[in-house]
Amino acid sequence: MMKLGKKDILGIQDMTVDEINLILDTAESFLEISTRDIKKVPTLRGKSVINLFYEASTRTRTSFEIAGKRLSADTINISASTSSVVKGETLMDTARTLEAMNPDIIVIRHSAAGAPHLLASLVSQSIINAGDGAHEHPTQALLDMMTIKEKKGKIAGLKVAIVGDILHSRVARSNIYGLSKMGAQVVIAGPATMLPRDIERMGVKAYTKLENAIPDADVIMMLRIQLERQKQNIFPSLREYAQHYCLNRKNIKLAKNDVIVMHPGPINRGVEISPDIADDPACSVILDQVNKGVAVRMALLYLLTGGNE
Amino acid sequence: MMKLGKKDILGIQDMTVDEINLILDTAESFLEISTRDIKKVPTLRGKSVINLFYEASTRTRTSFEIAGKRLSADTINISASTSSVVKGETLMDTARTLEAMNPDIIVIRHSAAGAPHLLASLVSQSIINAGDGAHEHPTQALLDMMTIKEKKGKIAGLKVAIVGDILHSRVARSNIYGLSKMGAQVVIAGPATMLPRDIERMGVKAYTKLENAIPDADVIMMLRIQLERQKQNIFPSLREYAQHYCLNRKNIKLAKNDVIVMHPGPINRGVEISPDIADDPACSVILDQVNKGVAVRMALLYLLTGGNE
Amino acid sequence: MMKLGKKDILGIQDMTVDEINLILDTAESFLEISTRDIKKVPTLRGKSVINLFYEASTRTRTSFEIAGKRLSADTINISASTSSVVKGETLMDTARTLEAMNPDIIVIRHSAAGAPHLLASLVSQSIINAGDGAHEHPTQALLDMMTIKEKKGKIAGLKVAIVGDILHSRVARSNIYGLSKMGAQVVIAGPATMLPRDIERMGVKAYTKLENAIPDADVIMMLRIQLERQKQNIFPSLREYAQHYCLNRKNIKLAKNDVIVMHPGPINRGVEISPDIADDPACSVILDQVNKGVAVRMALLYLLTGGNE
Numbered sequence: 036m037m038k039l040g041k042k043d044i045l046g047i048q049d050m051t052v053d054e055i056n057l058i059l060d061t062a063e064s065f066l067e068i069s070t071r072d073i074k075k076v077p078t079l080r081g082k083s084v085i086n087l088f089y090e091a092s093t094r095t096r097t098s099f100e101i102a103g104k105r106l107s108a109d110t111i112n113i114s115a116s117t118s119s120v121v122k123g124e125t126l127m128d129t130a131r132t133l134e135a136m137n138p139d140i141i142v143i144r145h146s147a148a149g150a151p152h153l154l155a156s157l158v159s160q161s162i163i164n165a166g167d168g169a170h171e172h173p174t175q176a177l178l179d180m181m182t183i184k185e186k187k188g189k190i191a192g193l194k195v196a197i198v199g200d201i202l203h204s205r206v207a208r209s210n211i212y213g214l215s216k217m218g219a220q221v222v223i224a225g226p227a228t229m230l231p232r233d234i235e236r237m238g239v240k241a242y243t244k245l246e247n248a249i250p251d252a253d254v255i256m257m258l259r260i261q262l263e264r265q266k267q268n269i270f271p272s273l274r275e276y277a278q279h280y281c282l283n284r285k286n287i288k289l290a291k292n293d294v295i296v297m298h299p300g301p302i303n304r305g306v307e308i309s310p311d312i313a314d315d316p317a318c319s320v321i322l323d324q325v326n327k328g329v330a331v332r333m334a335l336l337y338l339l340t341g342g343n344e
Numbered sequence: 345m346m347k348l349g350k351k352d353i354l355g356i357q358d359m360t361v362d363e364i365n366l367i368l369d370t371a372e373s374f375l376e377i378s379t380r381d382i383k384k385v386p387t388l389r390g391k392s393v394i395n396l397f398y399e400a401s402t403r404t405r406t407s408f409e410i411a412g413k414r415l416s417a418d419t420i421n422i423s424a425s426t427s428s429v430v431k432g433e434t435l436m437d438t439a440r441t442l443e444a445m446n447p448d449i450i451v452i453r454h455s456a457a458g459a460p461h462l463l464a465s466l467v468s469q470s471i472i473n474a475g476d477g478a479h480e481h482p483t484q485a486l487l488d489m490m491t492i493k494e495k496k497g498k499i500a501g502l503k504v505a506i507v508g509d510i511l512h513s514r515v516a517r518s519n520i521y522g523l524s525k526m527g528a529q530v531v532i533a534g535p536a537t538m539l540p541r542d543i544e545r546m547g548v549k550a551y552t553k554l555e556n557a558i559p560d561a562d563v564i565m566m567l568r569i570q571l572e573r574q575k576q577n578i579f580p581s582l583r584e585y586a587q588h589y590c591l592n593r594k595n596i597k598l599a600k601n602d603v604i605v606m607h608p609g610p611i612n613r614g615v616e617i618s619p620d621i622a623d624d625p626a627c628s629v630i631l632d633q634v635n636k637g638v639a640v641r642m643a644l645l646y647l648l649t650g651g652n653e
Numbered sequence: 654m655m656k657l658g659k660k661d662i663l664g665i666q667d668m669t670v671d672e673i674n675l676i677l678d679t680a681e682s683f684l685e686i687s688t689r690d691i692k693k694v695p696t697l698r699g700k701s702v703i704n705l706f707y708e709a710s711t712r713t714r715t716s717f718e719i720a721g722k723r724l725s726a727d728t729i730n731i732s733a734s735t736s737s738v739v740k741g742e743t744l745m746d747t748a749r750t751l752e753a754m755n756p757d758i759i760v761i762r763h764s765a766a767g768a769p770h771l772l773a774s775l776v777s778q779s780i781i782n783a784g785d786g787a788h789e790h791p792t793q794a795l796l797d798m799m800t801i802k803e804k805k806g807k808i809a810g811l812k813v814a815i816v817g818d819i820l821h822s823r824v825a826r827s828n829i830y831g832l833s834k835m836g837a838q839v840v841i842a843g844p845a846t847m848l849p850r851d852i853e854r855m856g857v858k859a860y861t862k863l864e865n866a867i868p869d870a871d872v873i874m875m876l877r878i879q880l881e882r883q884k885q886n887i888f889p890s891l892r893e894y895a896q897h898y899c900l901n902r903k904n905i906k907l908a909k910n911d912v913i914v915m916h917p918g919p920i921n922r923g924v925e926i927s928p929d930i931a932d933d934p935a936c937s938v939i940l941d942q943v944n945k946g947v948a949v950r951m952a953l954l955y956l957l958t959g960g961n962e
Contacts, residue, residue: 069446073390075418081691083719093422093433094441101392101445104418109693109722113711124711124919132712132918135943136719137687300441301433325444378755382699384727402731402742403750410701410754413727609750610742634753 039338043155043162046171047212055213059181061334061342062327068105069329079108082340083138087129088165089115089145094300094325095165095174099142102332111138126150127157134158139340143167161339169203174335175299176209178328180217182320183254185327186295191218196248196290198280199258199307200229201241206299207258211237224248225258225280245280252290256297257282257307273306283309287318295320348647352464352471355480356521364522368490370643370651371636377414378638388417391649392447396438397474398424398454403609403634404474404483408451411641420447435459436466443467448649452476470648478512483644484608485518487637489526491629492563494636495604500527505557505599507589508567508616509538510550515608516567520546533557534567534589554589561599565606566591566616582615592618596627604629657956661773661780664789665830673831677799679960680945680952686723687947697726700958701756705747706783707733707763712918712943713783713792717760720950729756744768745775752776757958761785779957781950787821792953793917794827796946798835800938801872803945804913809836814866814908816898817876817925818847819859824917825876829855842866843876843898863898870908874915875900875925891924901927905936913938 037057047055068074084103088096096112103110124132126145133141134157142163143151148170155162166172184190195214201207201223214221221239223230224247234241242248249255260276282296296308296318304310313319346366356364377383393412397405405421412419433441435454442450443466451472452460457479464471475481493499504523510516510532523530524547532543533551543550551557558564569585591605605617605627613619622628655675665673686692702721706714714730721728742750744763751759752775760781761769766788773780784790801808813832819825819841832839833856841852842860852859860866867873878894900914914926914936922928931937 071390074392074446074448075390081689081693081723083692083722085715093438097394097420097422097442098445100420101418101447104392104420109719111715111718111722113715125922128918128920128922129711131940132943133715135940136716136947137692137944138719139692300437302437304434304437322440322444325441326446329445380699383701383755383757384699402747406703406729406731406751407754409729410727410756413701413729414699609746611746613743613746631749631753634750635755638754 038342042339043151044173044335044339045151045155045162045164047173047176047209047216048171050173050213050216052216055177055180055217058177058331058334058338059184061338062177062181062330065333065337066327066330068333069326074105075107076105077107078337078342079103079106079340082108082140082336084108084110084140084142084336085133085138086110086112086165087133087141087143088113089143089150090166092144092165094328095144098325098328099165099332102329102336105329106333106336108139108336126153130154130157134160140336163335163339166205168205169208170205171209172205172299173209174328174331175206176213178324178331179210179256179297179299180213181327181331182297182324183295186320186323187253190214193219193253194222194251195219195254195256196222196224196252197256197258198224198245198248198282200260201225201234201258202229202231203261204258210256211239215239222248222252226276245282245286246289249286250289252294254295254297255282255287255290259299259301260303260306262303273303277306281306281309282312284311287312294318297321297324300325347651351648352460353482353644353648354460354464354471354473356482356485356518356525357480359482359522359525361525364486364489364526367486367640367643367647368493370647371486371490371639374642374646375636375639377642378635383414384416385414386416387646387651388412388415388649391417391449391645393417393419393449393451393645394442394447395419395421395474396442396450396452397422398452398459399475401453401474403637404453407634407637408474408641411638411645414638415642415645417448417645435462439463439466443469449645472644472648475514477514478517479514480518481514481608482518483637483640484515485522487633487640488519488565488606488608489522490636490640491606491633492604494632495629496562499523502528502562503531503560504528504563504565505531505533505561506565506567507533507554507557507591509569510534510543510567511538511540512570513567519565520548524548531557531561535585554591554595555598558595559598561603563604563606564591564596564599568608568610569612569615571612582612586615590615590618591621593620596621603627606630606633609634656960660957661769662791662953662957663769663773663780663782665791665794665827665834666789668791668831668834670834673795673798673835676795676949676952676956677802679956680795680799680948683951683955684945684948686951687944692723693725694723695725696955696960697721697724697958700726700758700954702726702728702758702760702954703751703756704728704730704783705751705759705761706731707761707768708784710762710783712946713762716943716946717783717950720947720954723947724951724954726757726954744771748772748775752778758954781953781957784823786823787826788823789827790823790917791827792946792949793824794831796942796949797828797874797915797917798831799945799949800915800942801913804938804941805871808832811837811871812840812869813837813872813874814840814842814870815874815876816842816863816866816900818878819843819852819876820847820849821879822876828874829857833857840866840870844894863900863904864907867904868907870912872913872915873900873905873908877917877919878921878924880921891921895924899924899927900930902929905930912936915939915942918943
């Protein structure tokens with residue numbers, strides 16, 4: 036089996052198709068462990084994984100923690116609010132301090148784009164980007180690709196519509212990189228103020244109307260509206276946003292009959308997706324995404340600590 | 345040995361006497377593990393227990409975490425303040441998200457009565473109610489019953505006086521259900537504003553004077569005054585409350601000579617119990633309660649994951 | 654091998670030279686574990702270590718947690734902000750509650766000097782002081798001594814200059830006790846308002862000018878300025894402080910050529926140490942200190958749970 040020739044997982048932009056396939060195949064093989072009666076293998080016994088979260092998170096931190104524990108790694112959580120971050124230590128000093136304690140992997144979420152890259156350049160350990168500002172969220176894109184591949188049997192040739200605040204979305208950015216590399220056709224839709232200016236240079240077609248993006252889509256990926264961004268007046272009101280961009284029983288008919296609906300969570304029900312669509316097992320794969328997330332993170336922890344060597 | 349025929353532990357109200365006895369007997373057998381030199385058995389290796397706490401807690405969360413670890417389970421803590429709860433996710437979506445990560449048990453504390461029941465109806469995993477609003481706190485009642493049984497050799501036939509803010513107390517409610525089922529005679533005392541209107545329909549005698557409730561009591565259970573409830577003006581002042589309801593060297597003489605004194609903690613010393621009573625090893629069993637708590641929670645984690653099968 | 658004849662690690666003041674040497678030697682033997690591929694030994698399997706932190710901390714809490722996990726202990730974190738401390742429980746009741754759950758060791762950090770001593774007198778378990786107010790921080794002094802010993806081959810006979818806010822520094826106090834016992838000559842420097850009145854009775858020479866303290870020093874230990882103390886007007890401004898007490902390329906020349914520079918972290922760069930000195934591998938041993946910290950804490954957890962018996 037191939038080995039992953041990377042120290043860090045910083046983004047999908049710098050990943051090759053072979054690397055993405057290796058990660059997805061490895062994750063596939065880990066999926067079964069979480070369904071066992073004894074959900075634990077000794078693979079990473081004696082390895083230390085630090086979850087360094089500068090932004091609040093349930094699903095991502097919990098997913099990494101469970102992934103580590105199911106591989107028998109020691110997991111240590113540090114959240115900014117209870118750490119010496121409050122004492123004003125720089126990220127550089129925090130990084131080097133943690134390095135001196137000899138962990139094997141540091142998983143970092145940070146509001147500043149590039150923070151994981153800075154960390155990766157400073158320390159010898161493997162860094163996994165668990166979301167950096169509006170930049171990348173590679174493990175989310177990997178679990179999204181894994182979900183699509185499972186549900187559709189392939190990624191290449193599919194039409195994927197990503198809808199919402201593309202401009203501020205690290206999920207969108209990582210998925211655009213990944214899905215394009217894997218041969219999907221990506222189209223996006225959102226209010227003009229939420230579309231990156233140069234987005235079509237990334238090879239995607241952009242629309243301001245949902246109805247123009249989803250016709251014949253195999254996959255619709257709805258993005259979370261960051262309610263806290265409302266203050267910046269980039270969209271008039273949630274109600275008006277929902278009126279134009281909420282996926283519902285009516286507009287979903289424009290997509291293929293067997294379209295699948297994705298969302299990185301947490302959902303604002305009735306804003307991004309109507310509740311009946313979100314909960315419809317015939318199209319919604321939102322919980323499959325969460326499920327694949329644990330397997331993808333297990334695969335990354337495994338590959339970065341020398342799995343396959 | 346009998347097996348527990350329940351998916352969840354939501355409350356004492358829906359528990360049978362046989363189920364309570366099974367849990368207490370199992371807990372009894374686990375008590376010894378915490379006194380060993382090596383306080384750990386491999387029973388729950390590879391099981392994941394999530395502690396989902398929407399309210400601050402030291403003792404209950406720590407007790408569950410220690411219980412899980414002594415059985416070799418993986419324990420994952422989620423506290424509302426550092427989680428995506430702050431992003432406004434509904435409890436329903438949090439529940440389903442966690443379910444998709446394949447834990448075995450979710451322990452939940454929530455300020456809303458019924459939250460654990462909602463969770464239990466939504467997910468396939470076992471749910472343990474670690475306190476829901478003013479509704480139930482079944483593990484507290486179980487550890488209380490275990491303590492009483494150990495100290496008195498039985499529960500049936502005892503007179504138990506519960507004193508304080510009965511109306512808002514999940515501890516009182518769960519104990520009234522449990523102790524009544526087990527054959528004890530329960531009497532309650534508290535300010536009129538803190539007594540539930542229909543309480544005597546639960547088969548207990550209610551008094552507004554402490555002195556009327558504790559004569560001949562075998563057990564006195566003092567409830568914690570929730571200081572934050574003072575704003576609602578349901579009682580005039582702590583000082584006045586203590587004057588009438590604080591258990592002290594004088595009024596305790598009304599009870600049986602061998603009365604035991606209980607409190608779910610944390611104690612407001614001098615408000616609910618005078619310090620000399622709280623610290624008197626001849627009557628206070630407050631720390632026995634804490635000790636039994638770990639064993640009761642070990643028993644529940646064990647029984648819910650298929651112990652005795 | 655000798656055994657440690659203490660239940661608790663409360664401070665360096667009450668430690669003998671033999672005890673310090675035993676701890677440093679034991680830590681030395683644990684250093685290698687953190688460099689292994691599998692960084693874990695089964696030594697403390699089935700032991701429970703509670704980290705009870707009433708003050709925010711990254712490095713100390715993480716260091717203790719990693720130390721515990723590498724010895725296979727179960728580690729349980731309690732931080733004041735998410736615990737029932739917010740419910741107003743006294744430290745005494747918290748201590749006894751935790752004791753009743755049968756942990757083996759409680760590590761405590763508290764803003765009140767003496768809190769660990771109170772705990773130690775109340776409970777049967779071993780207590781480790783992880784910093785109490787402005788009193789002591791024994792594990793920091795031990796890791797500092799271990800670092801000095803490794804870099805200089807000895808402690809006796811060295812000149813160690815400690816610079817900064819001596820008055821409010823538990824790090825300074827523990828190091829003065831420890832280094833003096835081990836035969837080093839300790840000198841201190843800081844603004845007059847930051848020097849304890851009776852400091853020379855501890856056997857150290859005190860200066861108000863950095864330039865008078867560091868000539869011929871083998872070791873310079875810079876203390877962290879607690880920015881939150883500024884409100885108390887004990888020093889005029891960070892800028893003025895840095896002008897007189899920041900260790901830089903120029904004033905460091907007064908020390909020995911092979912001087913080493915220490916700091917307990919987190920550093921305020923440009924305030925206590927200029928960045929080029931802090932990052933200079935020729936003199937800065939700041940990250941060595943962090944690295945030794947894990948080994949020292951492993952040694953203490955080991956010795957307190959009966960290691961060497």
